[in-house]
Amino acid sequence: MKVLLTQRGERYDERDTAFKLFEHLVSSGIVPQFMQYSVLAAASPRNKRGGHGAGEVPHDVPQEMAEAVLASTAVAIAYLRAAAVRNRREGRST
Secondary structure: OHHHHHHOOOOOOOOOOHHHHHHHHHHOOOOOHHHHHHHHOOHHHHHHOOOOOOOOOOOOOOHHHHHHHHHHHHHHHHHHHHHHHHHHHOOOOO
């Protein structure tokens, strides 16, 4: 999301959460709001299971959760890449 915003010359704070970055994408016209759940599907499980550092106690992450987060991340990346390509084709600076 930061790459797309940077390519479009849009401002954001380096500390912005995934949810805030997505709102920047929407307000910049890069993606529609209704794609929020597809793009941000991996954000909550990642944050709940120690994406910012597990700390001293390791988290037990079930295989099916890891696979779901990985799959949703792949969907988000593919969609955002396609949005960037579409924006370029339409003459926007992404």
